[in-house]
Amino acid sequence: METKNKTWFGSHSHTGIVIGVAAILAIIYINVLPDEKLFPSILTGLIVSHALIFLITVFGGWMLLPEKTLKKFRKQTAPESFDFGWSSKWNKGFGVASFIVVLLAFYSYFSLAGNPALQIILFTFLLLLAVNLFLGNIIARDSNSTTNIILPYVGLYKAGKNNVIDVGCGAGRTTISLSKTSSDINIVAFDRFDANYIDDGGKTLLRRNLDLAGISSRVKIEQGDITSMPFAENTFDAAVSSYMFDHLGENKLPGLKEMWRLLKPGGRFLLIIVVRGYASFALANILSLAFATRSDWKKLFRAGGFDLVDEGTINFGAYFLIEKPLK
Numbered sequence: 001m002e003t004k005n006k007t008w009f010g011s012h013s014h015t016g017i018v019i020g021v022a023a024i025l026a027i028i029y030i031n032v033l034p035d036e037k038l039f040p041s042i043l044t045g046l047i048v049s050h051a052l053i054f055l056i057t058v059f060g061g062w063m064l065l066p067e068k069t070l071k072k073f074r075k076q077t078a079p080e081s082f083d084f085g086w087s088s089k090w091n092k093g094f095g096v097a098s099f100i101v102v103l104l105a106f107y108s109y110f111s112l113a114g115n116p117a118l119q120i121i122l123f124t125f126l127l128l129l130a131v132n133l134f135l136g137n138i139i140a141r142d143s144n145s146t147t148n149i150i151l152p153y154v155g156l157y158k159a160g161k162n163n164v165i166d167v168g169c170g171a172g173r174t175t176i177s178l179s180k181t182s183s184d185i186n187i188v189a190f191d192r193f194d195a196n197y198i199d200d201g202g203k204t205l206l207r208r209n210l211d212l213a214g215i216s217s218r219v220k221i222e223q224g225d226i227t228s229m230p231f232a233e234n235t236f237d238a239a240v241s242s243y244m245f246d247h248l249g250e251n252k253l254p255g256l257k258e259m260w261r262l263l264k265p266g267g268r269f270l271l272i273i274v275v276r277g278y279a280s281f282a283l284a285n286i287l288s289l290a291f292a293t294r295s296d297w298k299k300l301f302r303a304g305g306f307d308l309v310d311e312g313t314i315n316f317g318a319y320f321l322i323e324k325p326l327k
């Protein structure tokens with residue numbers, strides 16, 4: 001017997017039918033029997049709950065889809081624009097989640113009409129959560145996939161500027177900015193190139209972006225792990241790293257010690273990282289309490305043998321300029 005292949009939307013079409021029929025009935029009730037309150041509110045509940053379940057299912061499915069599949073639906077980047085490969089889950093996820101939580105807030109408000117205390121508590125909590133997610137959305141969108149990063153104006157080149165490394169370069173957002181700090185620096189762009197939140201781990205896009213920026217001849221791409229890098233000690237005059245050291249977990253200190261080994265005495269290292277604070281609260285809510293604070297980082301720098309030269313705030317993150325002492 002022939003079986004019909006149902007599409008995902010086909011097998012969930014009851015959602016659309018329930019919403020449509022309930023909406024028509026609600027309009028009829030409201031117009032024909034304006035004093036009748038019970039049925040229109042039941043119908044409204046049906047409409048909102050089905051719309052919510054639909055949205056949550058679509059959102060959940062979208063978050064679970066492999067990045068490769070999602071990419072097929074993404075708008076192609078113009079050939080003359082950079083593409084740093086940021087996942088649309090990251091760029092848009094907070095905004096979509098915020099919208100769903102607003103709907104959930106209003107749904108809970110109307111469905112808990114019989115329990116005013118719980119109604120207000122839940123409504124307020126969900127609205128605050130939606131605002132929190134919306135702020136997270138503003139921050140996440142700041143890492144636009146076609147815009148390179150802004151570096152703070154600091155004295156990076158105390159030990160010279162022949163050999164500079166971008167550690168955890170990803171698809172080159174920082175490498176390109178770094179190349180603009182001086183026309184005569186040679187850059188090593190270093191990464192593991194296995195991050196699942198950057199298309200293809202970043203290596204293919206990195207090559208493309210460096211070509212577009214016209215700096216391929218000045219940048220050498222190297223692959224490896226920060227904790228044991230394939231360079232001799234005292235190789236680099238300076239180093240930068242953006243949003244990488246905060247991904248290292250237990251390897252923060254080993255990573256710093258490795259950077260100390262590779263830098264020349266007097267060599268400076270500029271780090272941009274997310275620290276515990278308002279911005280990280282917008283991104284991770286209470287989970288942000290697990291983020292290291294500015295003073296945690298300063299202790300780590302000291303433990304790694306570095307002196308702190310400068311610090312500040314940039315791109316919703318913190319920056320630190322640290323130096324390997326001359327002696």
Ligand SMILES: C[S@@+](CC[C@H](N)C(=O)[O-])C[C@H]1O[C@@H](n2cnc3c(N)ncnc32)[C@H](O)[C@@H]1O
Binds near residue numbers: 194225
């Ligand atoms: C959030 S991305 C930042 C990329 C780039 N610096 C930027 O700002 O666009 C973090 C990068 O660090 C790299 N990374 C994470 N852990 C690493 C490790 N142990 N060794 C080398 N690279 C690592 C990842 O592969 C990823 O490309």
